[in-house]
């Protein structure tokens with residue numbers, strides 16, 4: 061007779077759909093699970109983990125290790141597994157959920173002698189420091205290779221003119237070579253190549269510009285500088301963990317402790333990371349095959365232009381697993397309405413056939429299917445809202461914002477429990493929309509309808525706390541400086557603590573603004589409000605002891621719980637560092653240093669992802685960050701060919717080097733080596749491959765973005781849009797240009813909205 065636990069495990073298994081059940085049935089050996097978006101990968105993995113824990117009776121001495129890509133995904137997964145374990149009345153100690161880097165650091169730091177990672181002696185390099193270190197490598201390389209440097213300087217048509225020489229020097233030293241260092245070092249290091257191996261690789265390519273040799277030289281110096289400064293980077297963590305596992309006795313200890321490894325988002329792992337997981341999941345003593353379960357979607361690989369993660373690796377793993385009958389597929393997805401699923405499938409096939417990514421095939425052929433009749437997911441494949449898929453061609457980006465504002469207002473008023481998001485390709489597009497959506501020029505402003513906007517790219521509000529405190533303290537220290545006053549006023553306006561107004565005229569004459577004499581013209585009501593707020597802040601400087609200032613300012617700025625907690629943490633850190641002598645003179649430089657060295661983390665009181673999904677909120681977020689999340693209504697504006705797929709561009713300033721970028725060429729050559737392609741591509745071929753890879757990845761990004769929508773997918777490409785969003789300043793009315801849409805938009809429109817002429821302007825909603 062089945063025990064109580066067996067019965068409960070069977071019930072839990074029955075709550076899964078077919079592909080998920082295969083995952084839950086796993087008992088030993090390798091398994092690949094390839095799943096479509098919304099299939100329930102993470103959901104299925106949490107249940108499968110709980111079932112494995114129950115079935116195998118795992119505990120602290122022998123654990124299931126679950127790894128995923130981001131910290132927030134790890135937190136979410138851990139909560140889910142715990143929930144199931146509680147329901148099964150099983151102990152919670154038999155598993156861990158970590159990011160790959162967290163796992164690697166854990167292994168490395170437990171064996172400092174083997175890994176060389178002594179946590180009390182080494183520090184993880186911060187982005188700012190990394191940037192400075194790369195510049196330093198470049199200077200050293202230039203000093204050591206005057207001849208090679210000279211050859212770079214005089215490439216193309218060069219008449220020896222001094223100003224041109226200086227210009228080229230500056231471009232090389234501050235842009236091209238640091239960029240080459242950043243990209244080539246990351247690519248080589250996370251593929252497991254040492255500087256010496258990169259030198260050897262350079263020998264294999266006969267190019268007039270020795271890109272890989274330069275990259276190897278920079279890499280060599282980078283490693284030396286890291287070591288000298290006792291710093292490590294993210295790749296060092298993985299390498300150090302592998303070094304530990306190279307040691308037989310350490311390896312056996314770990315392999316004994318790890319029953320199996322479950323990996324989520326496996327399409328995003330680099331070869332080095334895979335090596336680490338595989339080794340950990342192996343059982344050398346029993347000679348059994350690795351207990352490694354890898355779940356992913358090769359069509360959602362969107363990190364290959366940042367890291368050497370490449371959909372090819374996971375595709376290969378799936379193929380090998382299939383040959384051994386160890387591949388499970390999850391094709392049914394319940395997230396989206398049928399029409400949204402059809403649109404995503406159509407887009408995938410159309411792009412693959414279009415050959416728009418040259419030799420690269422962006423997608424593995426796969427069709428998302430709706431779920432079967434009695435699917436366990438409540439409200440699976442929900443009824444669509446509006447047309448379900450709506451594609452528009454507004455006149456310009458301003459009309460786009462207006463249309464989104466109207467539609468969001470209508471949708472979230474009709475469905476107050478629903479949520480919505482605008483997914484953008486660049487943060488600058490997000491900040492434009494965030495500003496426009498509450499601008500008085502809009503037909504409707506969201507704030508007036510009680511709809512919150514969360515602009516994720518604008519930085520979480522907590523992360524702005526140190527900067528805001530510094531700015532206000534600087535103003536308190538020097539209230540008569542136009543610069544400090546202006547910065548403080550801007551914060552007050554942004555935080556909506558004083559009426560929105562142009563701050564420059566107020567700040568240009570601080571004395572008159574703060575202390576107007578009887579002969580000055582009377583101040584308007586909004587200026588008076590601003591003045592009285594500033595004067596209240598200024599009084600605090602004289603009336604409060606210095607150490608109380610930050611808490612007072614935090615309250616005055618009406619901080620929420622997370623921001624208050626962050627301000628408290630900041631105050632505690634400052635008082636510790638000023639060592640009993642708190643004053644403006646001691647505090648300001650320390651605060652400045654904390655901000656520029658990025659040595660202060662804000663306090664999060666809420667799971668970060670749940671902040672993005674609140675009902676009656678419009679979240680503005682990049683397509684990259686939206687991965688793994690979903691919303692009822694998803695808006696994808698600004699889908700222009702220049703952005704998706706876009707193209708690799710060579711800035712005019714560096715065109716003297718040739719029609720390619722050093723960094724992209726090095727990346728493509730290293731990548732070719734990782735994929736065992738011989739001979740390695742020359743500069744022109746490498747540039748072409750880099751360009752194909754970029755296009756393929758952009759199309760996958762669009763696929764990820766489209767599949768975030770549950771009930772309405774709204775897409776648009778305005779006829780007139782900025783040529784380059786980075787230069788676009790709508791307040792100064794930067795000129796717009798005619799921009800063609802992303803190539804798949806018209807075919808989508810023709811397929812799904814044949815009643816709506818492709819170029820028609822949307823009717824007002």
Ligand SMILES: Nc1ncnc2c1ncn2[C@@H]1O[C@H](COP(=O)(O)OP(=O)(O)OP(=O)(O)O)[C@@H](O)[C@H]1O
Pocket residue numbers: 075076077080095096097098099100101102103104357360394395436437438687688689767
């Ligand atoms: N068996 C199931 N029973 C109930 N709900 C489910 C089931 N499987 C998945 N879901 C729900 O489907 C939604 C999508 O699941 P999940 O986020 O795990 O998908 P995913 O495959 O990781 O998606 P993506 O790859 O697109 O990010 C979630 O809301 C999840 O709760």
